[in-house]
Amino acid sequence: DVKVTQSSRYLVKRTGEKVFLECVQDMDHENMFWYRQDPGLGLRLIYFSYDVKMKEKGDIPEGYSVSREKKERFSLILESASTNQTSMYLCASRGPFSYSGNTIYFGEGSWLTVV
Amino acid sequence: AQSVTQPDIHITVSEGASLELRCNYSYGATPYLFWYVQSPGQGLQLLLKYFSGDTLVQGIKGFEAEFKRSQSSFNLRKPSVHWSDAAEYFCAGAGGQGNLIFGKGTKLSVKP
Numbered sequence: 356d357v358k359v360t361q362s363s364r365y366l367v368k369r370t371g372e373k374v375f376l377e378c379v380q381d382m383d384h385e386n387m388f389w390y391r392q393d394p395g396l397g398l399r400l401i402y403f404s405y406d407v408k409m410k411e412k413g414d415i416p417e418g419y420s421v422s423r424e425k426k427e428r429f430s431l432i433l434e435s436a437s438t439n440q441t442s443m444y445l446c447a448s449r450g451p452f453s454y455s456g457n458t459i460y461f462g463e464g465s466w467l468t469v470v
Numbered sequence: 471a472q473s474v475t476q477p478d479i480h481i482t483v484s485e486g487a488s489l490e491l492r493c494n495y496s497y498g499a500t501p502y503l504f505w506y507v508q509s510p511g512q513g514l515q516l517l518l519k520y521f522s523g524d525t526l527v528q529g530i531k532g533f534e535a536e537f538k539r540s541q542s543s544f545n546l547r548k549p550s551v552h553w554s555d556a557a558e559y560f561c562a563g564a565g566g567q568g569n570l571i572f573g574k575g576t577k578l579s580v581k582p
Binding site: 359386388395396397398399400403405411413445447449458459460461462463464466 | 479504506511512513514515516519560565567568569570572573574575
């Protein structure tokens with residue numbers, strides 16, 4: 356079975372703190388994604404990575420960075436958390452086009468509250 | 471630009487009634503389209519997907535969707551809704567970077 360694991364489901368952080376959200380997939384997928392989900396806005400792409408140490412900005416990268424040191428792990432970093440980054444964060448992964456038919460698999464989400 | 475639109479923010483249906491959730495897309499070529507479901511506090515689960523071929527696609531949990539190029543639509547249907555179907559439903563299309571472009575979601579409530 357496909358598995359994307361987000362280690363922290365619920366976090367509360369203070370303004371200005373550095374925050375790490377971790378995501379691990381066990382499918383040997385090249386492509387990994389971080390989305391942010393807000394009511395009424397749907398899911399918006401923050402960053403994605405198509406290979407180890409490679410990253411591309413999505414639609415809303417400001418205030419975020421990412422790290423992909425190993426194929427199975429993709430981390431989202433908030434360098435200095437702000438209250439407007441309170442949200443649900445979803446990690447996802449996908450194999451090459453011919454492997455999985457372009458299906459993207461999601462983790463369970465990480466609820467981040469910045470106070 | 472590629473986009474996916476879900477016109478209905480919230481729909482309420484009675485248990486046992488039929489369901490249709492609307493999705494419209496704006497793509498130049500044949501899009502790859504998906505429907506996901508999200509239960510409260512959970513991640514997204516894939517219901518079904520369309521890549522090519524038969525325009526009527528069957529998914530899990532008794533859902534189906536029909537791709538209509540002439541109407542730029544990919545509506546999700548279920549003949550008889552169960553209370554456990556209450557959730558938020560997202561239509562999505564494959565983006566040029568291999569990501570997904572999501573609609574804003576439709577929240578489904580089910581009346582007993």
